[in-house]
Amino acid sequence: MIQFQQPGDPVALAVDLVNTWDTLEAQPELLREVSDLRAFLGRHGISGAAGVDGRDLARVRAFREELRSVFAEEDEDRAAMRLNALLERSGAVPQLVPDGDSWALRHAPGPVGPSARLIAEASAVLAEAVSGLGWERLGICSAAPCTCVFVDRSRSGRRRYCCRLCADRAATAAYRARRRGDTV
Numbered sequence: 001m002i003q004f005q006q007p008g009d010p011v012a013l014a015v016d017l018v019n020t021w022d023t024l025e026a027q028p029e030l031l032r033e034v035s036d037l038r039a040f041l042g043r044h045g046i047s048g049a050a051g052v053d054g055r056d057l058a059r060v061r062a063f064r065e066e067l068r069s070v071f072a073e074e075d076e077d078r079a080a081m082r083l084n085a086l087l088e089r090s091g092a093v094p095q096l097v098p099d100g101d102s103w104a105l106r107h108a109p110g111p112v113g114p115s116a117r118l119i120a121e122a123s124a125v126l127a128e129a130v131s132g133l134g135w136e137r138l139g140i141c142s143a144a145p146c147t148c149v150f151v152d153r154s155r156s157g158r159r160r161y162c163c164r165l166c167a168d169r170a171a172t173a174a175y176r177a178r179r180r181g182d183t184v
């Protein structure tokens, strides 16, 4: 799976989770088994991955659909309402946790399991991105059949594709269409 956001971008957790349903793959479901969820948690530094089971997998997949619906929502107020509902249900309470010599802000209350932490943290980082950048910076890739999502941190705010690969694919398709004399 391609990493879609810049390394170190906190919102990558939410973006990468939504993009574990990847329509460019023969089998779009990238969270097929519990082991896939464990690997995802491990990649994103969420500890305790060994303890997750099939219920966690089902829960994370269902949450992923709700998170995608925030990107797909065409109305800004409704998108905010959806995200607020996710924050509330996930119990995403800001908490200071040790981070080397300093402290980091995380969003999970108390001793909850890794899938609950993933859900709370992914809801929170997306809400932070919306409040910091604006809702219009949430996007869905324009290079069909890809439906991966992204958060546009570019200066111009005109990003249309989830990754370099899709941008290149779209450019090639447009070039071929022009050569055929199609109007693009």
Ligand SMILES: [Zn+2]
Pocket: 141, 142, 143, 146, 147, 148, 161, 162, 163, 166
């Ligand atoms: Zn794409």
